[in-house]
Amino acid sequence: MYKDIRNIAIIAHVDHGKTTLVDEMLKQSGTFRENEEVAERVMDSGDLEKEKGITISSKNTAVKWGETKINIIDTPGHADFGGEVERILKMVNGVIILVDAAEGPLPQTKFVLRKSLDLGYEPIVVINKIDRKDARPDEVLNEIFDLFVMLDATNEQLDFPIIYAEGINGIAKYELEDDNEDLEPLFETIVEKIPPPEQNTDTHFKMLVSSIDWNDYVGRIAIGRVEQGTIEQNQQIALLDRKGNLKEKGKATKLFTFNGLKREPIDKAEAGDIFALAGYEQVDIGDTLTDASDMTAIDYYDIDQPTMAMFFRVNNSPFAGREGEYVTSNMLKDRLMRETRTNVSIEVKQTENPDIYKVSGRGELQLAILTETMRREGYEFAVSRPEVLFKEIDGQRHEPFEEVVVDVHQDYSNRVIDNLQQRKGIMTSMTQEGENNRLTFKVPSRGLIGFRSEMLTETRGTGIMHQQFDSYEPFAGEIPGRTSGTLIALERGEVTSYALEGLQDRGTFLVEPGDSVYQGQIVGINNRSDDLVVNVVKKKNLTNHRATQSADAVKIDPAKKMSLEQYIEFIDNDELLEVTPKSLRIRKLYLDPNERKRAEKRKEFV
Numbered sequence: 001m002y003k004d005i006r007n008i009a010i011i012a013h014v015d016h017g018k019t020t021l022v023d024e025m026l027k028q029s030g031t032f033r034e035n036e037e038v039a040e041r042v043m044d045s046g047d048l049e050k051e052k053g054i055t056i057s058s059k060n061t062a063v064k065w066g067e068t069k070i071n072i073i074d075t076p077g078h079a080d081f082g083g084e085v086e087r088i089l090k091m092v093n094g095v096i097i098l099v100d101a102a103e104g105p106l107p108q109t110k111f112v113l114r115k116s117l118d119l120g121y122e123p124i125v126v127i128n129k130i131d132r133k134d135a136r137p138d139e140v141l142n143e144i145f146d147l148f149v150m151l152d153a154t155n156e157q158l159d160f161p162i163i164y165a166e167g168i169n170g171i172a173k174y175e176l177e178d179d180n181e182d183l184e185p186l187f188e189t190i191v192e193k194i195p196p197p198e199q200n201t202d203t204h205f206k207m208l209v210s211s212i213d214w215n216d217y218v219g220r221i222a223i224g225r226v227e228q229g230t231i232e233q234n235q236q237i238a239l240l241d242r243k244g245n246l247k248e249k250g251k252a253t254k255l256f257t258f259n260g261l262k263r264e265p266i267d268k269a270e271a272g273d274i275f276a277l278a279g280y281e282q283v284d285i286g287d288t289l290t291d292a293s294d295m296t297a298i299d300y301y302d303i304d305q306p307t308m309a310m311f312f313r314v315n316n317s318p319f320a321g322r323e324g325e326y327v328t329s330n331m332l333k334d335r336l337m338r339e340t341r342t343n344v345s346i347e348v349k350q351t352e353n354p355d356i357y358k359v360s361g362r363g364e365l366q367l368a369i370l371t372e373t374m375r376r377e378g379y380e381f382a383v384s385r386p387e388v389l390f391k392e393i394d395g396q397r398h399e400p401f402e403e404v405v406v407d408v409h410q411d412y413s414n415r416v417i418d419n420l421q422q423r424k425g426i427m428t429s430m431t432q433e434g435e436n437n438r439l440t441f442k443v444p445s446r447g448l449i450g451f452r453s454e455m456l457t458e459t460r461g462t463g464i465m466h467q468q469f470d471s472y473e474p475f476a477g478e479i480p481g482r483t484s485g486t487l488i489a490l491e492r493g494e495v496t497s498y499a500l501e502g503l504q505d506r507g508t509f510l511v512e513p514g515d516s517v518y519q520g521q522i523v524g525i526n527n528r529s530d531d532l533v534v535n536v537v538k539k540k541n542l543t544n545h546r547a548t549q550s551a552d553a554v555k556i557d558p559a560k561k562m563s564l565e566q567y568i569e570f571i572d573n574d575e576l577l578e579v580t581p582k583s584l585r586i587r588k589l590y591l592d593p594n595e596r597k598r599a600e601k602r603k604e605f606v
Contacts, residue, residue: 005272006194007225009073009088011116012098013106013466017128017167021098022074024170025063028183060211060223060274062258065187071258071274089115091210091225091274094194097123097144101135101164104143107403107468114151122157124189130176131166134434137176161189197225197272204291205229205237207277208298212285212342218254218278222289225274227298229291231255232268239280240288244297247287253279285344306347306360307400307445307469310367310568311384312336314355315578317587318492318518323580324380329355332381335374346370360389362469364449368565375564375579382576382587386568388445391472398472400445403428405438405466412459413437419454423447424476444476445469450569482572485531487524488588489517493537500556503534510586511536512559520591522575525560533593574599 010018062071073088089095095116099105105113116123125144127137141162148158163186164173172186211223231237233255239247256263256276269275277289286300314320314329321327326335336348336357347360361367364386371383391398404425408416410432416439417427425443432438443451448467455463487507497513509524517523523536562570567577567584574596578585590596 004068004191005071005196005199006068006094006190007071007073007092007197007272007274008094008096008190008194009092010096010098011112012128013100013103013109017100018098019074021126021128021165021167022061022072024167024183025072025186026061028170028187060258062274064259065191068191069273070187070190088210089119089121090208092121093197094121094190095123096126096190098126098128098167099140099144100132101127101130101137101140102132103407104136104140105147106466107405110147110151110403111468113147117148117151117153117157122193123160124163124193125160126163126165126172126186128165128167130164130173131169137164161193163189198228199270199272200228201230201271203228204294205231205235205289206291206294206298207231207289208300209283209285209287209289212283213276219281220283221256221276221278222280222283222287223274223276224289226269226271228271230268230270231277233266236292237277237279237289238292238295239283240290240295240297241284242286242297242300244288244295246295247282248280249292250279252277284341306345306362306389308363308367308386308388309358309360310371310386311351312357312359312371313353313382313384313576315380315382315580316355317382317521317578317585317591319516319578319580319585321380323582325378325581327380332379333357335377335379339370343370363445363467364568365565368568371568371579372564375581378581380580382578383568384576385571385573386449390475393472397475399475401442401470401473401476402445402448402467403470404441404443404448406441406455407433407436407438407464408455408459409435409462410437412463413439415458416455416463419451419458420447423451423479442470444473444479447476447479450482453566453569482570483529485526485529486522486575486586487526487536488531488533488593489519489521489523489537490533490535491537492516492518495523495536496539497556498540499534499536499538502538503536504557506532506534508560509536509557510560510562513556518587518591520588520593520596522586522588 010022012018060071060073062069073092097109097113099109113123127140129135130137145158148160164176165171165186170183171181172183173180174185206227206229207224208227209222209224213221213223231252234251234253236249237252238249241247254277255266255269257266257269258274263276266275288297290296312332314332315324315327326332333350336359340346340348345362345366349358351358359367359370361370367386374381388399404420406416420441420443423443424447425441427439427441429440430437452465455465487503487509495511495513495515495517500509500513507524507526511517511523517536523534526532564584567586571577571586574589576587576589578587588596590599
């Protein structure tokens with residue numbers, strides 16, 4: 001049992017190198033054998049995390065440095081997963097703020113730094129990727145200091161230690177000129193600057209549950225820091241909810257501590273250490289585990305509320321039930337409620353219709369990741385266009401605004417500025433770095449739905465966008481929606497080359513010859529702004545004339561392939577995205593064209 005413990009979280013904007021740095025910390029602390037093969041970004045264990053190259057959920061690991069055990073929590077860098085960062089900050093005693101030496105502090109850096117400073121932590125600043133050709137560590141350090149000042153940091157917090165790092169090479173330095181070849185300066189700074197947790201073992205056991213895991217053998221596993229006292233295996237422990245009400249009493253059947261990437265069984269855990277405990281099926285994030293003789297709950301740190309919602313509903317298209325394993329209303333509800341138990345920034349409410357659930361989260365990406373995860377688990381359902389959550393403040397309607405930073409080549413700056421201004425965005429700053437401009441805007445969250453794909457088109461794929469919730473502001477007024485109409489299938493059947501060839505000048509198709517479609521399914525994007533019903537299943541009439549070879553050689557442009565996120569950005573208010581384990585289809589809410597006309601008159605889009 002290590003008496004000297006440090007608990008730290010590594011926080012930063014997305015893609016600044018947190019997970020890569022943790023990889024090197026694990027390697028240099030002797031966690032892996034010399035001949036052991038280790039994957040890149042070993043902490044990003046989920047399939048979606050590996051594919052997208054981003055961290056989605058917080059994860060625990062621990063390394064040993066000399067006589068000190070360092071518990072490390074790797075956190076997501078994308079703003080939509082901020083709830084993952086907020087809930088674990090109470091579990092640690094200090095943070096490492098990681099900043100890219102070229103990009104500098106970005107919106108998510110500001111968000112997590114504000115939370116850390118509010119909790120009184122004195123962060124260690126690591127300026128990473130100093131080996132980049134466009135690195136500018138001195139200017140970035142000034143920007144970080146300005147950010148600390150803007151967030152009202154105390155004098156002690158402003159006196160932060162600075163480490164320069166090449167995370168991918170496992171190098172950390174006190175000064176840029178140092179010729180150090182390992183991470184020793186970083187480990188030394190953690191041990192010296194991060195305070196050890198209070199280790200009051202002479203009192204009753206208490207622990208706040210900050211994370212939940214699952215194991216097929218032992219069920220739900222509660223993860224958190226022991227606030228006080230000690231716990232031993234098979235000890236009788238009470239589980240309290242956030243309000244202090246008793247949920248269940250039981251025995252701590254299994255105790256685990258973290259060692260590298262493994263969980264090691266232990267007999268006893270003491271105050272200050274981060275550990276995992278099994279034996280409580282009803283445990284949720286924010287609950288308190290406590291000795292039965294002291295039934296008071298630990299205060300839970302409230303996290304920011306969701307700003308965006310989507311409606312998840314049972315799939316009722318003509319192709320419903322063909323490809324999914326879980327298709328009923330109860331299955332959909334159980335899966336969504338299960339998500340709320342481990343993902344504290346997701347809220348689920350049942351609507352008046354028992355087949356429709358309102359799912360609220362931090363942003364499009366978070367809701368898209370949930371959709372993709374469920375899809376891969378075998379669920380089949382439909383989702384609506386994302387909508388923002390309004391608030392009434394002093395009798396006035398307010399909506400969420402986001403801070404948006406776009407890095408774009410100066411040739412394309414005007415297009416991005418015009419687009420964001422049409423979406424009610426207000427420019428707050430514009431700085432030039434080489435041939436690129438960094439544009440900072442304050443934009444209603446509504447205005448950002450669909451903006452990313454438009455921005456990539458306007459900048460020939462070179463623009464980089466970062467966003468972060470800023471505040472609730474008075475309603476900004478109407479924002480123009482999608483500019484292009486759709487091509488809608490007239491009837492059910494299989495798409496034919498003959499039909500597509502005759503319709504090519506109408507727009508871009510989302511389907512290919514041989515695909516099955518149904519009436520009301522959207523099969524393409526119209527070149528004009530209105531919707532057009534087309535027959536894509538029409539067959540060539542047979543005649544007794546022999547066709548020439550040139551007449552048979554049909555040339556059709558390839559279908560436009562879109563990702564789940566692009567589909568979610570594309571769909572309009574009167575459309576749904578049908579999600580199955582094998583397919584993504586867009587359809588009109590009302591499949592019958594006469595129903596659509598009647599609904600348009602009533603304006604009754606759900």
